[in-house]
Amino acid sequence: MSSQQLQLARPLKHLLFLGYRLLRKTSFVKEILSQVPEDAWREYLIRDFIYGDYGAAYGISAQTKRDLVRQFERTLTVVPSGTSLLVHLTLARALLSVPPDLKGDVIECGVWKGASSCSLSLLCQLTGRRLLVCDSFDGLPDTGLELYDTPHLGVYGYLTGGMFRGRFDEVSSNIKQFGAIEACEFVPGFFKDSLQNLKRPLVFAFLDVDRYSSTQECLQAIWPNLQEGSYLFSDDAAHMRIAALFFDQQWWQSNLACPAPGLYGAGSGLPLWPTGSSIGYTRKLSRFNPNELRRVSYLYYPEHEPMH
Numbered sequence: 001m002s003s004q005q006l007q008l009a010r011p012l013k014h015l016l017f018l019g020y021r022l023l024r025k026t027s028f029v030k031e032i033l034s035q036v037p038e039d040a041w042r043e044y045l046i047r048d049f050i051y052g053d054y055g056a057a058y059g060i061s062a063q064t065k066r067d068l069v070r071q072f073e074r075t076l077t078v079v080p081s082g083t084s085l086l087v088h089l090t091l092a093r094a095l096l097s098v099p100p101d102l103k104g105d106v107i108e109c110g111v112w113k114g115a116s117s118c119s120l121s122l123l124c125q126l127t128g129r130r131l132l133v134c135d136s137f138d139g140l141p142d143t144g145l146e147l148y149d150t151p152h153l154g155v156y157g158y159l160t161g162g163m164f165r166g167r168f169d170e171v172s173s174n175i176k177q178f179g180a181i182e183a184c185e186f187v188p189g190f191f192k193d194s195l196q197n198l199k200r201p202l203v204f205a206f207l208d209v210d211r212y213s214s215t216q217e218c219l220q221a222i223w224p225n226l227q228e229g230s231y232l233f234s235d236d237a238a239h240m241r242i243a244a245l246f247f248d249q250q251w252w253q254s255n256l257a258c259p260a261p262g263l264y265g266a267g268s269g270l271p272l273w274p275t276g277s278s279i280g281y282t283r284k285l286s287r288f289n290p291n292e293l294r295r296v297s298y299l300y301y302p303e304h305e306p307m308h
């Protein structure tokens with residue numbers, strides 16, 4: 001742009017800005033703008049998934065990820081689901097970040113009609129891993145009426161036996177249609193029985209099991225098999241009692257002989273929407289690894305000059 005064009009462009013820019021400031025005061029524009037942060041953040045997360053380097057180590061291109069987003073969306077328009085596109089993308093980002101040379105499979109506990117299994121199975125197919133699809137295929141266990149409250153999300157209700165029932169035929173037919181059934185191994189039954197003999201390296205886990213006791217059963221079976229550094233996601237992170245389980249030193253020491261790992265997103269979920277979400281994660285990290293973290297100017301490092 002020449003300096004003459006620049007001189008003309010500047011007043012025009014000011015005029016447009018003034019117009020925008022005036023328009024911003026009208027209730028119609030205010031209403032539109034109030035929607036923007038949520039939409040902008042959603043678009044950012046989708047673009048970050050497509051153009052970020054997630055999956056690059058597996059040779060997965062931006063076009064393949066764009067197709068994945070479309071496939072996830074298609075599944076979610078047809079298959080009833082307790083999870084949304086942004087949750088599926090969150091799982092996809094983490095799963096595609098698992099180093100290819102880390103050997104092991106992916107486990108999903110709590111599938112309902114199989115919507116999340118469809119997305120996870122496509123990711124497993126792309127990364128050459130098996131997906132263990134674990135569910136009673138008969139809904140929640142009948143362990144009584146249980147309060148399910150997520151105070152930060154402002155929601156409460158009750159769980160009862162048989163809720164979220166997705167029959168095996170229904171789930172497998174959904175995965176055949178919208179996922180990659182070849183990548184799946186089904187583990188039917190209630191977790192306290194079906195996961196008892198679980199013994200294989202796992203690099204990623206997704207729990208969406210609603211009940212406190214079901215979360216305990218999954219953690220007890222999965223954690224010993226989880227490879228160092230691996231992610232375990234829970235879609236019950238906004239449930240305070242379930243979130244607290246991840247910080248319960250006594251429970252972890254007596255059941256898994258290790259310190260409680262904590263939960264990112266505990267109580268309010270990861271920031272997928274301005275209000276939070278239901279999903280959180282933890283990682284199996286037995287030791288502190290400073291190479292994964294950054295240093296900052298406001299903290300002290302003993303081997304450097306002392307801070308004043």
Ligand SMILES: C[S@@+](CC[C@H](N)C(=O)[O-])C[C@H]1O[C@@H](n2cnc3c(N)ncnc32)[C@H](O)[C@@H]1O
Pocket residue numbers: 080081082083109110111112113114115116117134135136137138139140141163164165166189190191192208209210211213214217
């Ligand atoms: C909220 S649904 C899962 C939703 C699913 N992830 C989705 O994206 O649509 C919870 C599932 O957990 C299963 N479940 C919960 N506790 C269980 C247990 N102890 N044993 C087996 N299945 C269990 C239920 O059968 C149900 O399918």
